Amino acid sequence: MSNVAELNPPPLPQPYEADRLYTLDEAAHRFGLSTAKWIRDQIKAGRLEYIDLNPNGQREKLRVSATALNRLAQSLTHNPGATP
Structure with missing residues (x-):
C-alpha cells in the first residue's frame, strides 16, 4: 500500500512565501557581511x-x-567575458 504523503505532495509555496522580508542584518548576512552598514548605504544610494x-x-x-x-x-554581477 502506498504512503498518503506520496499521493498528496505538499502544496507549492505561495508568492508571498517565496518573497520573504529580511531585516537589514539578515540581508547583510545573505551578502556575507557582518554588519548592515553596506545594506543601509545601498538603500540611501x-x-x-x-x-x-x-x-x-x-x-x-x-x-x-x-x-x-x-x-x-x-x-x-559582472560577466567576465564582457568588456567593462
Missing part, C-alpha cells in the same frame, strides 16, 4: 528597494524583500 514597517514612528523598521536583494545582486 537608491540601489536597494526597502519597506518601512513603521513609517510614522521615530525609529525606522526597515525590511528588504528577497526579490530586491536578488535584483541588487544581479546588478552587481
Whole structure:
C-alpha cells in the first residue's frame, strides 16, 4: 500500500512565501557581511528597494524583500567575458 504523503505532495509555496522580508542584518548576512552598514548605504544610494514597517514612528523598521536583494545582486554581477 502506498504512503498518503506520496499521493498528496505538499502544496507549492505561495508568492508571498517565496518573497520573504529580511531585516537589514539578515540581508547583510545573505551578502556575507557582518554588519548592515553596506545594506543601509545601498538603500540611501537608491540601489536597494526597502519597506518601512513603521513609517510614522521615530525609529525606522526597515525590511528588504528577497526579490530586491536578488535584483541588487544581479546588478552587481559582472560577466567576465564582457568588456567593462
